[in-house]
Amino acid sequence: MGKGFFWGILILLNTPLFSQYTEQINSNRPGMSIGAFSLGTGVIQFEAGGEFRSYKHKGYNNSTVNGMVGFFSVRWGFLKEQLELTYEGSYLIDKLTNKLIEPNLSYLRDDFFSNFMGVKYLVYDPFKKGVETDVYSWKANNSFRLRDLIPAVSVTLGANFNFKEADNTYPYGDIFNNLHRPGFFLNINRRGIVEPLISYRGTLATQSHFLGTWVFVTNLTYNRITSDYEEQSYILTLTHTFSPKWSVYLENHGTYSDIYSDQILRTGAAYLLNDDIQIEGTIGSNIKDSPSFFSFNAGISYRLDFHKDKNPEAIKEAKAADKTMKKEQRKLEKGARKATKSQKKGQRRARKN
Secondary structure, eight states, X not given: OBTTTHHHHXXXXXXXXOSSOOSSOOBOOSSSOOOSOOOOTTEEEEEEEEEEEEEEEGGGTTEEEEEEEEEEEEEEEOSSTTEEEEEEEEEEEEEEEXXXXXXXXXXXXXXXXXXXXXXXXXXXXXXXTOOOOOTTOHHHHHSOOGGGGSOEEEEEEEEEEOTTGGGOSSGXXXXXXXXXXXXXXXXXXXOOOOOOSXXXXXXXXXXXXXXXXXXXXXXXXXEEETSSSOEEEEEXXXXXXXXXXXXXXXXXXEEEOSSOOEEEEEEEEEEEEETTEEEEEEEEEESOSTTEEEEEEEEEEEEEEOOOOSOHHHHHHHHHHHHHHHHHHHHHHHXXXXXXXXXXXXXHHHHHO
């Protein structure tokens, strides 16, 4: 599920695969961070969502922007298990209400909010050597281990494309660009900043798994490189599964540039419909009023799985190990129930005597 969540389940079930491929879909949704792991060769994945956003800017006399953002990404695992080609795009349709003048003016707008294409490469995989499983102890397989703190590490490099350049409605993602720098009202409704046709982005992603059901992802991003307003950001995402179908997450997203700085908190849940389809929902809010921000969205991830594992025997061994582990676990639970029952009988006899 989200953020490579089912890698945690694979570890729990002792899957000794030396690839990025997983039996269940590995989605970057929900949330805005990207996981460290790639999809695996022969997998094409689509991730999409719709989000309602509401902004109010105290610095512009509480001018507002309300609109819908459509997110869409395509991911393709190719050439090597560690490689992934990614496209990410978003399109915003909104209504800007200018409250700097009376009567207030409103503008209906729409444009691309972002376009990015890049390549991810897994630099380090702590699970490559497999994970030993004690088939006689559930506790041993789910307790905390120091080695769980060692994360997988990947690097994503690519370019942002601003096809309309000077005519872009949201340069650098600035949704209040029409009101940009309104000193003495001289710039109201005039074009403010201009984003170049191409700029560059690099992201370092780490991903840790611990206690069997927890995943922690970090993203450090340097964005809009070579532009006039470069941007740095971080994302911290903690995901927890409480059933084979459901997971929840918390996320802290900080962004810093001369155009826009913010810290956004998000939370949401994801549900696995089947091995190839995931649905999810999220709400988010920031902690300031220049502008204030609130959002909620819903999305879906779907994959086309053409993966052919290079080591089919590993899959058979993994399934056999999983079957053996579950069988032994049932024996232990049955034995524990018998022991408890016998103990209770002994206590009852002792009380009668």
